[in-house]
Amino acid sequence: MSSSSAPTPRTRVVREPQRAVYDRDVLNRILDEGFICHVGFAVDGQPFVIPTSYGRHEDVLYIHGSAASRMLRNVSGGIPVCVTVTLLDGLVLARSIFNHSMNYRSVVVLGTGTAIEDPEEKLTALRLLAEHIVPGRWQEARQPNEKELKATTVVRVPIREFSAKVREGTVIDDEEDYAFPVWAGVLPLNVVAGDPVRDSRVPEGIDVPDYVKSYSRSR
Secondary structure, X not given: OOOEOOOOOOOOOOOOHHXXXXXXXXXXXXXXXXXXXXXXXXXXXXXXXEEEEEEEEOOEEEEEEEOXXXXXXXXXXXXEXXXXXXXXXXXXXXXXXXXXXXXXXXXXXXXEOEEOOOHHHHXXXXXXXXXXXXXXXXXXXXXXXXXXXXXXXXXXXXXXXXXXXXXXXXXXXXXXXXXXOOOOEEEEOOOOOOOOOOOOOOOOOOOOOHHHHOOOOOO
């Protein structure tokens, strides 16, 4: 069964339409590999774009932050939002500056955010967020108490109107530039975890957990 979804007039890709993807499975893979989104919204005619972490469960995105956050105060009130996620896979170095590009995978979700009021649902959403960023951490770390839950706003954004855009492959140069004597190709880029840095107040005998040692954003 196909997971493709027809684009709406708002999500149809106009620039480089051959890179457009409207397949929900592709969308989910991009969202599950990324962990920073940018949330765009407007208040009294002033646009804002705020970076934040997120999590996904089935067809819903969850974003969170301080209850005092201007973004979350406004978004949770039901104003339209645009949520974007981009994964950068490589720099495409062409023979001409004009044809330089990047290999990337990106997602745009349009919708309306709703604040989660039920404490149990909020706790479940926060677990999803934590496990999305570092799988395995939720069970080991201290979980939020009642005061922390009250100080945190979690917003639910249904994934109904969306599009993805993907650029992959090698250089595309103008035919007359292929004879230009300069190196051309793709410089791959990856998110790679470094060696864990131990906090100075961790007691002796507590080892680095396996989920930290083997951390990877590739899903």
